[in-house]
Amino acid sequence: MHALIQGLILGILTGGVYALMASGQTLIFGIMKVVNLAQGAMVILAAYFSYTLFADFGVDPLLAIPLTTAVMFGLGVVIQLVFLRPLKREDSAQLSLLVTFAVALLLEGFMSVTWRTTYRSINTDYANASWTLFGYQFTVVRMIAFVLSLVSLGLLFLLLNRTRFGRAVRATVQNPMSAELLGVESKRVAALGFGLGAATAAAAGSVYGLLYPFNSGSHYDLISELLSIVVLGGMGSVGGAVIAALIVSTSSAVVATMFNPTWSSFTFFVILILVLLIRPQGLFGTVERGAL
Amino acid sequence: MNVPALARGGVLTVALLALPLLGLEHWVLNLLIFTLMYAAMSSAWNLVGGFAGYPSLGHAAFFGFGAYFIGLWFQHHDVVSGYEPFVILPLVGLLAALVGAPIGWIAMRTRADVFAIVTITLLFVAQTLAFNLDDLTGGAQGLAMPTPPFELARFEWPFYYAMLWILLLSMALTYLSMRSKVGLSLDTVRADEDKALGIGIHVQGVKVLSFSVSVGLVAMAGGVWAYYETFVYPQFAFDPLITIGMVLMVFLGGRATLWGPILGAVILVPGQQYLAYKLGGSQLYLIAYAAVFLLIMLLMPRGILPTVADRLRRRRAVGTSSDAGPPTAAPPSAGAGSSVPVPSGGTA
């Protein structure tokens, strides 16, 4: 019982970070119908930025977030403009998938050359601190990560719901054609939306760097987990992604603490397959209206 | 009409069968083995990624499956003549196809992007399992195969012919499907799956069939590879770059064509080896590879063969219509009218 609850706590705290990472990815899918396989690599890249700022300049990772976010936003816009915008063919969905895969490899290569492939971790002085409450352990870093993720998600929510840009994004997600008719410049929304997805990757990356040691290959672990979350949440639904992230991360944490960490990475795959069997459109996805 | 195709195939087969007799150096044969391997795997990937239009990113999972199957089998069986691993290759292919069928069935129920997600996830899960199930797979230590007892002068020959056999099998199956209802059905699925469903095409059936056959072939290549390398490590058997290699070669040569993937492999494998040689083991190699990939996608998304074929077709079409004039039997409305923008089609 104790292990179960500890697993749940761990899972929920970690779930926040995954929710943040996945929300960016699902946003990109929602706006452009692009499955961004480079999302994991962007998270790790941001973690490296945050690492360098901390290790070489002594900037606390939490304070570095605004800076990394801004840089990654710019990078995201550039990636969209250079690599994704030129794809205009009928099978652009298929091509964009492969292009983002190539971008992931490009980023991985860049990171391996710049930071080499040794594992890095951001060791702040609070890295190993923890509180104990009712016999359950709460590490400070995880608490911070959780709160930060909530704050970032909150900001994202405000951006989507309270700004003109956010309205344009949501209109595009719901119906690209009528959004265009209503004067939404879908090209600009796509570029900025990809930037926004990259920016959430940046916030998530700083937090990820606090939690785990990472190297340039770590994005592979992230891709499959993030993609499972996005499918589970219903491809394009930010709210769905958040809930799916919590489900996936708590169940794999529970499996890890109760049984064996080996099987925890298998958990999300099993969940993915089960969801596709029972509800192919994901937990919160809807069959697109007028898809025919 | 199909005689030239068969003739081309025959000439290629004879030439490739005879090639080792020229007394090539070891490094050349080594390069040829890898070229054949990638040609075979690209050709196999093309069945599902090209013809059905479902881009699998997880084929390396089945490559690894084949490699580990052969690796594990010969932990418990002896290699005497040296040919035993080749003998059980069909079994490897069959098993992978059987494992692939339910996975394909689930992953292909939804759209192509979900399929890509499920397959790439499968790849990383498979890799994680290979790392973590140390009792079975030896984990990061890898698995050692018995050393092949072939005489040194002709050491590469059996592997060469095994890869060639898989390539020819894959091409024969591709040819067969293109000439039959399988190919016709896959063409409709690729073009417009909803419409295909509505005219009674066995959509799910042919998709799963193509996936299953495709991964079976790739697993066989993985089996030969493991024996040739004599060592199987998780990060090399389940390498995303293997998937990317197949995808890239098919895209370069031309999707849904018989010869495209082979052309892609012939261009890219030596290029890849050259890059690796020039840039060493350093990670610059990865950057160069990704850059080539991006260039191909952006500059020639349809691939070499379809681009060339289209140009020829258009030239021929221009030729005939100026010779013959408008067909007289045409209904009066044929070419005229319809200023309505046409959403589908477009050969551009």
Place this chain on the structure above:
Amino acid sequence: MSALLEITSARKVFGGVRAVDDCSLSVEEGSITALIGPNGSGKTTLFNLITGYLGADGGEFRFRGRDVTGSDPGRLYRHGLTRTFQQARVFPHMTVTENLVAAGGYRWRDLLVPRVSRRDRARAEVLLEEFRMTHVAELQAADLSYGQRKLLEFAAVLMSEPRLVLLDEPTAGVNPVMIETMERHIRERNGVGVTFLVVEHDMQFVMRLCNPVVVLNNGKEIFAGSPADVQQNPMVLDAYLGT
């Protein structure tokens, strides 16, 4: 009681919007039934429900006396129920003949027979002749005019000798001559026993060709009767003009 297709209380809801709301209608064997209604009245959704492209949230669908609720499009097609799409969905990179053959249906065990067998070709040729498209048989569908593509899609669904064909705006976007051609083909086929259900905005076309006419509004059938009666009916006028 010779209803070929009978729909009872079909329902379909999209995120709170009742696109098809407790809709019942029937199509008599041998008729050319029109399905009309203002934009957003649920015609296309109803088409998608009937042909199995969408799952209904409720209601019963009977075709040839059998309950076919929940069947997928492929099964319905093999039963003899088929449709065309508003935008002439043909396979652009296949030849006209291949487009026809693909729609001709095949059994599992025929999977390895040639792509276009001699028998397939013979069947396709008959249709091509009927539709006067013999001269374009080997062209790619992408090279046809829009009107010809619509004709091709129509011809293709006839390959399987269907009992009921649903036509989604057969005249939209084609020129007057092609409209006449289309009308003639529908009549000819109807004459040999094929039943049609037609969604159409061109009222003259509907009045000339169809009987009965079913009017849909807000996802419900509000009227069914002869073309003459439809024009007189105040409810129909209300639905169209809005009150």
